[in-house]
Amino acid sequence: MAARNPAAPSNLLTLAEVLAELRVSRSTFDTWRTLGTAPKCIKLPEGRLFVGPRGGIMTDRTYLGMWHKARKKALNPYEAASPLAETPYALRHAAVSTWLGAGVPAAQVAEWAGHSVAVLLRVYAKCVAGQEDDAKRRIAEATRPKDG
Structure with a gap:
């Protein structure tokens, strides 16, 4: 893993850390961003992308909330009520x-x-x-x- 930028707040996650924590691919995260359901992203110096709600650490509750919003937009009501892609x-x-x-x-x-x-x-x-x-x-x- 690349060294953390010393100027970056320590409570933010790099995109690689978020993807690992969420156990999702970069393409899934990019789809969330396209749908407007991805967590807030803050681009810091050196082009690094950090993610966190209101600048904080990404929690399970936050990313699952975003996931459920994306599911409702992407699936029909019957599918959204099912365990599909829960x-x-x-x-x-x-x-x-x-x-x-x-x-x-x-x-x-x-x-x-x-x-x-x-x-x-x-x-x-x-x-x-x-x-x-x-x-x-x-x-x-x-x-x-x-x-x-």
């Missing part, structure tokens, strides 16, 4: 699970999710279960002699 992590977990279940190679999913392949498979191994028949079909197709 937390940022649930949405991320659903995306990674869906990619793996759809047969996207683990190395690609790991890259998109910011995981190593080992961590990805340890956490999401159950999502690749049941793909044996499809894998055998692809192997058979790849090894079948080509017609002339």
